[in-house]
Amino acid sequence: MDGKAARERRETNEFNLLLFLSQLWSEIFRDVSVRAGLAYSLDMTNNRPSGFANPWLQLGLNIICVVLYELLLKTGAKSTADVSRAWSWTGITGLASPLIWLAIIVIILDLIIWLYVLKYIPLSIAFPLSRVVDVLVPISCWLILKEEISPLRWYGIALVIIGLAIVAKPAARLEERL
Amino acid sequence: MTWWSLVLILVWLATFVAGQLFFKRAMELSSVTGFRDRKTIALLGAGIFSMTISFLLNLGLLQRFDLSYLYPFQGLSIIMIGLLAAAILKEKLTWRLTIGTLLITAGVVLVSMS
Numbered sequence: 001m002d003g004k005a006a007r008e009r010r011e012t013n014e015f016n017l018l019l020f021l022s023q024l025w026s027e028i029f030r031d032v033s034v035r036a037g038l039a040y041s042l043d044m045t046n047n048r049p050s051g052f053a054n055p056w057l058q059l060g061l062n063i064i065c066v067v068l069y070e071l072l073l074k075t076g077a078k079s080t081a082d083v084s085r086a087w088s089w090t091g092i093t094g095l096a097s098p099l100i101w102l103a104i105i106v107i108i109l110d111l112i113i114w115l116y117v118l119k120y121i122p123l124s125i126a127f128p129l130s131r132v133v134d135v136l137v138p139i140s141c142w143l144i145l146k147e148e149i150s151p152l153r154w155y156g157i158a159l160v161i162i163g164l165a166i167v168a169k170p171a172a173r174l175e176e177r178l
Numbered sequence: 179m180t181w182w183s184l185v186l187i188l189v190w191l192a193t194f195v196a197g198q199l200f201f202k203r204a205m206e207l208s209s210v211t212g213f214r215d216r217k218t219i220a221l222l223g224a225g226i227f228s229m230t231i232s233f234l235l236n237l238g239l240l241q242r243f244d245l246s247y248l249y250p251f252q253g254l255s256i257i258m259i260g261l262l263a264a265a266i267l268k269e270k271l272t273w274r275l276t277i278g279t280l281l282i283t284a285g286v287v288l289v290s291m292s
Contacts, residue, residue, distance in 0.1 A: 073236070073237065073240060074240060077237050077240040077241050078240075078241075080241070100237070107233070111226075111229075114201070115201060115204075115205055118201055118202050118205040119205045119208070119209060122263070122267075122269045122270075123198060123199070123202040123259060123263040123267060123269060124259070124260050124263040124264060124267075124269045124270075124271060124275060124279075125275065127198065127256065127259045127260070127263075128256055128260065128275075128278060128279045128282050131253075131256055131282050131286065134249065134252075134253075134282075134285070134286045134289055135285075135289070138289060152288060152291065153288070153289050155288055156284075156285045156286070156287070156288025156289035156290075156291070157285065157289060158285070159281050159282070159284050159285030159288060160281070160282050160285030160286060160289070161285075162281050162285075163277075163278045163279065163280070163281030163282035163283075163284075163285055164278070164282060165278075166274055166275075166277055166278030166281065167274075167275055167278035167279065167282070168278075
C-alpha cells in the first residue's frame with residue numbers, strides 16, 4: 001500500500017524531458033519579458049499564456065528559425081554534394097559540413113518551439129501561417145543581398161500574402177474563442 | 179528527373195506530413211494525459227522518426243536539385259496537411275481556410291517558378 005502510494009507520488013513528481021524543455025522554453029521567455037519590462041500576464045480565465053509565452057509570438061520565432069536553417073542547409077548541402085556519389089542520395093554526406101550541424105541545432109530549437117505552438121493552435125491554421133517563410137526568404141534576399149525579384153515572383157509573393165490574410169482571419173476568431 | 183527522384187520526393191513529402199500529424203496528435207494528447215503517457219511518448223517518437231527521415235531525404239534532394247525546384251513540392255505539403263488535419267485530426271476546415279491555403283500554395287509555386 002505504502003509502496004504503491006510512494007511510487008505514484010514519485011511518478012507525479014518526475015519530470016519528463018519534453019515537458020521540462022517546453023516549460024523551460026516558456027519560462028525563459030516569461031522571465032526575459034518581465035525583465036524587459038514588457039506587458040506580461042498569464043490570463044487565468046482562459047489559461048492561455050501571453051507575453052513572450054504567447055503561442056502566436058512563438059509561431060513568429062518558429063518562422064525566424066525556419067528561414068535561418070533553410071539557408072544553412074542549402075549552403076551546407078551544396079558544399080558536400082561531391083563527397084561520395086554512392087551515398088549522396090541519402091543526404092548522409094551532408095553531415096560532413098559544420099553548417100549542417102549548426103542547422104540541426106536550429107532545427108531542434110525550432111522543433112521545441114513548434115511543439116509548443118501546436119499545443120495551442122490547430123495544425124490546419126498554424127502550418128499555412130508558418131509558410132510565410134516562402135515570402136520572407138526571397139524578400140530578405142531582395143532587401144539584404146540586393147537580389148532581383150522578377151514580376152512573376154512578386155505576383156507569387158502577393159498571392160501568398162493574400163492567402164495568409166485569409167487564413168489569419170479564422171485564426172483571429174479562434175483567438176476570441178480561446 | 180528520374181522515377182527514382184520522384185519516389186524520393188514523394189517519400190520526403192509523406193514522411194514530412196506524417197511527422198506533423200504525429201506531433202499535433204501527441205501535443206493534443208499531452209494536454210489531457212501529460213507527457214508520462216505511453217501513447218504520447220510513442221506518438222512523439224514516431225513524429226521525430228519520420229521527421230528525421232524527411233530531413234535526410236531533403237538533404238539528399240538538395241544536393242541534386244535547386245532549392246527553387248524543390249519548393250513547389252513543399253507547397254503541396256500545405257494542401258496535404260490541411261486535408262489530413264481535417265480528415266484525421268477532425269480539425270474544422272472552413273471555406274475561408276481552404277481558399278487561403280490554396281492561395282498560399284499557388285503563391286509558393288509562382289515564387290519558385292520565377
